[in-house]
Amino acid sequence: MVEVFSAVVVGAGGISNAWFPPLKAEGVEVRAVVDLHLETAKRQIAKYDLMAEASDDFSAMLTRHRPDFVVDLTIPAAHGQVTCTALAAGCHVIGEKPMANSMEEARQMVRASEESGKLYMVSQSRRWTAQHARVCETVRRGRLGVLTTANCDFYVGAHFGGFRDEMASPLILDMAIHHFDLARYFTGADPVAVYARELNPAGSWYRGDAAASCIFEMSNGIVFSYRGSWCAEGCHTSWNGDWRLIGDGGTLMYEKDQDPYGQVVTDDTGGFHRPLAELDVPAVVLEAEHMHGALREMLHFLRTGEPPQTECHDNIQSLAMVFAAMESSARGCRVPVQVM
Ligand SMILES: NC(=O)c1ccc[n+]([C@@H]2O[C@H](COP(=O)([O-])OP(=O)(O)OC[C@H]3O[C@@H](n4cnc5c(N)ncnc54)[C@H](O)[C@@H]3O)[C@@H](O)[C@H]2O)c1
Incomplete structure (x- = not known):
């Protein structure tokens, strides 16, 4: 018999549209949808035809x-409070x-995850992409020999x-976290130190720094x-x-999300x-x-106890890259990436 798991969803904004379909597909019983704006929670419950209670009181729903x-699925500034409240109430968190x-x-x-004995995993959705798994497998199988270098360019207007328009470092904190985490996923390596420069290019429509080199x-x-x-118009x-x-x-x-390709040396005997x-x-x-892949890993954990790849002790290393880059940029020097 397939075990049915229950969930409370907090935050019913834009990204919840990517979560309700997989939650339904996996047969998760969504018992409540919570948002600061009750109408937002009600709207998503109606849109996805959920048998869930709409609320603006998270603790009461727990x-x-x-x-x-x-x-x-709340905004970054609310993640700490929501997650710690859920863990203290004895719930696992994705x-x-x-x-x-x-x-x-x-x-x-x-620490809240350790003290409660409950899992906290971050959905770093770009890990669950077939093309990315192919890149990862190519490196892991040693097809490039010993890896020395990884470069990533990201230019989108x-x-x-x-x-995001109001954040101090929208690119680094809200977007580059994906690329930094992918760099760890692709290379199998963890961060040691960084030199970074953040900037907000002329003509930017963001309040904070929307560009960086690290x-x-x-x-x-x-x-x-x-x-x-994040404010580069054209040729994205x-x-x-x-x-x-x-x-x-x-x-x-x-x-451009196309099949990964490349070249390898066949013969090292000489020549320019x-x-x-x-x-x-x-x-x-x-x-x-994507989110469905992340959700599957959470459900697999609930069934088997096997920790997901983005369990918080792992994922904090990707976040540490973010804050070390911001610190490096502010101080104008190389800084170590400190995790705990
Ligand atoms: N994985 C991805 O590719 C991806 C893409 C977009 C957004 N995100 C992430 O998803 C999160 C939400 O982004 P969004 O675009 O849905 O934002 P949003 O502003 O559209 O929605 C956030 C919702 O959370 C609600 N909320 C905020 N604080 C709350 C609290 N304390 N309790 C209950 N509800 C609260 C807001 O009222 C709002 O409805 C962010 O962390 C963002 O970085 C991830």
């Missing part, structure tokens, strides 16, 4: 419905990225309105270079970024350019992608 887990608005808050969330030193001596802007890259990974045996390119062959990029099939 007490009344005692869900197995909470889905935190929450949207970024984990928190500060490292202090994120560390508190990790995005006119959101809303909370050089990360990663474990195993890998260097990860990141260039990005993919939202996933355009990537170049280099090992001592060859190069992989992943651009070594002879090259097409890189063999393995095919990978994922049963579920």
Whole structure:
């Protein structure tokens, strides 16, 4: 018999449209939808035809419905409070990225998970993408030899309105967290130190810095270079970024969400350019992608106890890259990436 799990969803804004369909597809019993604006919660319940209570009182919903887990889809500034409240009430939590608005808050969330004995995982949705799994597998199987370098370019002109326009570092905190986490996923390496420069280009429609250049030193001596802007009009890259990974045996390119491709050295016996062959990029099939993939890992944890890849002790390393980059930019120097 398939076990049915129950959830309370907090935050019924834009991204909840990506969560209700997989929650329904997986047969999760959504018992309540909570939002600061009751009408917003009611609207989503009606839109997705849910048998759920609409509320603006999160604590009351936890007490009344005692869900197995909470889905935190609130804005970044609310993640700490929502997650800690849910963990203290004995619920597991799957929450949207970024984990928190500060490292202090994120560390508190990790401690709250440890103290409660409940899981807190961050949905870093871009990990659950077949193309990304192919890049990861290529590196993991050593097809590029020993990896030395990862570059990512991200250039999009995005006119959101809303909370991002007011954030101090919208690119680094709200978007680059995806790319920094992908860099860890692709390379299998963790961050050591960073030199970064954030800026808000002339003509930007953001209040905070919407562009940045960062050089990360990663474990195993890998260097990860990141260039990005959220206010670059024209010639956009993919939202996933355009990537170049280099090992001592060859190069992989992943651009515009197209199939990853590359070249590897076939014969190291001499010549100005070594002879090259097409890189063999393995095919990978994922049963579920994006938020659905993240949700599947949460449900798998509930059934087996196996921790998801973006469990908070892991994911805080991606967040630490964010705050170290911001600190480096503010201080104008290289800084170590400190996790706990
Ligand atoms: N994974 C992705 O690709 C992706 C894409 C977009 C957004 N996100 C993330 O999802 C989160 C939400 O983004 P969004 O675009 O849906 O924002 P949004 O502003 O559209 O919606 C947020 C909702 O949360 C509600 N809310 C805020 N604080 C609350 C609280 N304390 N209690 C209850 N409700 C509260 C707001 O009223 C609002 O309805 C952010 O962390 C964002 O970074 C992730």
